Amino acid sequence: MKRVLLAGATLLAAGLMAGSAQAQGTIKIGVVLPYSGQFADAAKQVDEGIKLYMKKHGDTVAGKKIEIIRKDSGGIAPPVAKRLAEELIVRDKVDILAGWLLTPNSIAGCGVSAEAKKVMVIMNAATSIIVDKSPYCTRTSFTLPMVTTTLGSWAAKNGIKKAYTMVSDFAPGHDAEQGFINGFKAGGGEIVGSVRMAVANPDFSAYVQRAKDINPEAIFVFIPGGAQPAALGKAFAERGIDPKKVKILGTGEVTDDSALKNMGDSALGIITAWPYDHNLKNKMNQDFVAAYKKEFGGDNPNFFSAGGYDGMTLIYEGLKKTKGDADADKLIAAMKGTKWTSPRGPMMIDPETRDVVETIYIRRVEKVGGKLVNVDFNKVENVKDPIHEAMKKK
């Protein structure tokens, strides 16, 4: 046992030395993501967004060298995420915390950000309340209610009167459901039924059959990305629910590239709201997509990559304003109100809430050049998080 401890000790000591050898002109960014486990793929894409930005814009900003230190939180594990954040600060002496894919981990990270006074940039986690947990926390992804409330009011405005909702039975699902219902009802729509589906759920046939029995005009769905969207899409096709007749509304995970590949033509006609797609027709995005594909072996970037890319944009822009000073109070002040143009369009950090303000696109799955793509046909600009907006009014 002793020997093992000693061996461990030498290893650890080596790590310590590396940590303390810090150059003066360096700004360290600690990235916490679930690089292994169930969410590994998403983490990889956020990480690629970060890498691509640094490749394009270099690793120095405002005279400081940017160094990234990556930590694996391995799935939903707030104690681990919190410990990693603490270690990044006390051992690696990072100046900024970034990454953050999962809500519970992000909330744990916020505790560290607030206590250590370090800016924390959320590049994906989409629960509204996270940014309230630390005065130094900001976000470059989106919030679920931004997307689903927008979709709900769009649906009500565009002739859909009655809708059925299907969401995964966990907190993000509940947020998505509530957001959609709020937007839809505010526009005069009526909810004819709702179901919350088990989170660990390989087979959707029973839920889809239930929806089909009600035969609604439209079905709103929210499920986590990964294996489930394809399974759900197939279940729709199998049950003979044709998106061209019954409108299927969802968030972007449902028609993510890998999901579309698995669903095949059965996905045609699904309508989703989302802040980003590789198919967006602006010059900046086309360059971004081309560079991404070149760099990472042919796959298209998605909203994870965009979150990572824009997170780095925000950090660079903030540091430019503070002239390389990463002091949390100065940096977060500089980030507030920052506007920039991203592959997904114009972006801003709301000076009041530190949350992101952006365009939400309404897209439909269509076949373009033999491939299934999300074609945007409508958009709502300057969308703010509706939960924070409601809180402001109170």
Next chain:
Amino acid sequence: MSAPAHIAPSKDAIANRAIALATRGLSMSFGSLVVARDIDLNLPVGARYALIGPNGAGKTTLINMMTGMLAPNSGQIFLGDEAITHLEPQDRVRRGLARTFQINTLFAGLNPLEAVTLAVIERRGIAGTFWQNIAMHREAIEEAHGILVKLRLGDCCYQPTRELPYGRQRLLEIALALATKPKVLLLDEPAAGVPQDESGDIFEVVASLSDDLTLLFIEHDMHVVFRFASHIIVLVGGAVFAQGTPAEIAADTGVREVYLGKRKHG
């Protein structure tokens, strides 16, 4: 075969002694195989009974029923005056009915001192004590050690059970049962598998047990049976075929024909 046994129990021998263990109409079958047929037995206090019979006669099954490891289909079991038919095995042990096993059923990773101490503390009702070191319970430990010394296991009582010679393990079987302070002890072939020259040692130990202890043992070696038993019960096909003193059994032609004549067991 519900006919009365060939020889009635010699009533005068047991009439004036209390009954330690009795069964009434004990019957059991596995499907169509009848393993116990209407067994009535009376074991007087302090008796030394041998239970004999050909393989498959239901001897071990009878012990299993008496100790509660098998449930009879019908019939009753009495320990002294108390009906114990529906008690859990451990509750029968606590009332004074102990057994040993034909195939060693020991605590391989414990040493004899630990194993016998375990049985002693269970009997004393202190086995649930988790806040005191076991060494605090000196009386229990010395009692266990005393049993081991008595059974000639004193010199190997710190050696893990799995490393003990086979004959010693058979003695440990008995030591574990004795540690429960039984009134009635059922020994299932105590010398099974022990070379013949050593099996005498085991029965010497058995014979030296207190006179108050009622014994029932299964044994195939007729020399041993006739030497140590005060009474013999012959079980055939799950039923009591005969019972009586060794002399009576030896003289019985029925037993000779059915059992002794046909099978000589070594």
Next chain:
Amino acid sequence: MPASAAPSTPQQYLQSLSRWHPIEIAFWLATLTPFLLFPTYLSLASQIAVAALFALSLDLILGYAGIVSLGHAAFFGIGAYTAGLFSKFVWGEPLSGLLVATAMAALVGYASSFIVARFRHLTLIMITLGLGLLLAEAANSAGWLTGGSDGLQGVDIWPLLGLFKFDLYGTTAYAYSLSVLFVVFLMARRLINSPFGLALRGIRENWVRMPAIGADSRSHIRKVYTISAGVAGIAGAVIAQTTSTVSLEALSFERSADVLVMLVLGGAGRLYGGLVGAAIFMIARDQFSGIAPQFWYFWIGILLIAVVMLLPNGILGGLSKILARWRGR
């Protein structure tokens, strides 16, 4: 070992079995070294201590009574949620929260022990697994209480003893978890060397013989299961208090499986098995994932395979066998 001790009476012999070995003292002294040598690793050390505590609780039932559970996270989670909710709704004083959490986990452990004591082998494993998963699903459904999958919000832990804040460096956290671990370890050690501990070893060594010596194994199992659940609850409460976070992950199957792996890795049925296993597993994981965040699974897998092949019965089991052989030569 027994022969070399040459005790004069059986009582002294049994006493000698529970004597402190110099290696044990060295082990506990070594647990203090992070304070001096690795001050930036205290958060990790604290979480190792919690994992060790959890593994110790599993060892009580698995290693000493032979009850394999794949749902032990249920009690870890109950401890964590109770401690978190206590801090949210009553007050944030950690020691009282720890006691309440322990009692709650032990209470649920006692209730479920009536089911657990009836089964053995695969059936038992699957029933513990099933009960654990049911509880995890229930916690997800009861979002009004638990915060669902976002985790419990509003956990607020006061400074320890009113003096020591749970800080970024993890100094207080490690001091707290290590003290709790040590106290619980002392109690577990006493339990193992008690009459009850002997009865548990009896159950592990021979389930069939126990009733024949008058032992009611089921009541022993109910008791140890309750104790083990309480200890798991302590572990859960400590992680909740030291990190101020509680989430569904505390109840997850992964946590149950991880603790089993840690215990078996270290060596089940040995007091230090869970401690050593937890330390090696967590340090290895931390180091491997530092090298390759995406592929540390590979190296952990290789580590497990190598240990099974080279050191059967866990690291401690294998080492003691090798040591015995080496001494015998």
Next chain:
Amino acid sequence: MLPPVLGVLFDGIAYGMLLFLLSVGLSVTLGLMNFVNLAHCAFAMLGGYVTVTLMNVLHWPFFATLPLAFLIAAAASVAFERTLYRRLYRASDLDQVLLTIGIAFVSVAVAAWFFGTTQQPVDMPAYMRGSFNVLGLNIAAYRLFLVGVGVAVTVALIGALEYTRFGAQVRAAVDNQRMASGLGINVDLTFAITFALGSGLAGLGGALAIEIVGLDPNFAFTYLVYVLIIVSVGGLGSIAGSFAAACLIGISDIAGKYYVPELGAFLIYLVMVVVLMWRPAGLFGKR
């Protein structure tokens, strides 16, 4: 018109068959050989990747890949059996758990290394994607196919293990190795073949499962719990038991989600716990 409950039954059985095909191999290795193989789903994952690779790289049709998914998983398992597993046949369950969890960990990392962490696409033939209408019931083509394969595998396995010489040899070798080798049975070979059979079936199950549940490196762990549920509820070593358990679990899961979605997540575990408390050895278990 048939009542919708029949549709629920059909979907339940089809889902059950998916679980059955994933788990029947474990029933063989755990039930017959008493080997706790928690890497079972790693072999299923291997089968899945074989199918995906053959389809996407070499453009094989889906059905042609299935035999290879079986064979390659079986072959790989023999390599493991010869080098690692066989040394632990007599070790404790816990050591077997540690070894096989280790192998599963390694398999996850290796799969992520070679295939990346993304979901693997499969392009099913169009006629497998749709469904047809039987008297008002919606019967999905692929599900019907799954039921067919499930029944065929059950019949073939029961036939092979209970009515052939090989089956008798397996049982003899498991009951008493020494006696079996005394009778001239090659115990080593029998074990290797049994193991290959179990893992091959896992590979086949993995390949068939992709269309419904998808495939990523985490597959080796994601379905482990389901597989253990089927095997324990069915009873160790009983093929018919696994089949019955899979139907029971599948139907109760689908029916639960359809009729009482609030209980959707609980039902599978609830059914397992209740069945095991009622019959601790499982539906068809002997011990």
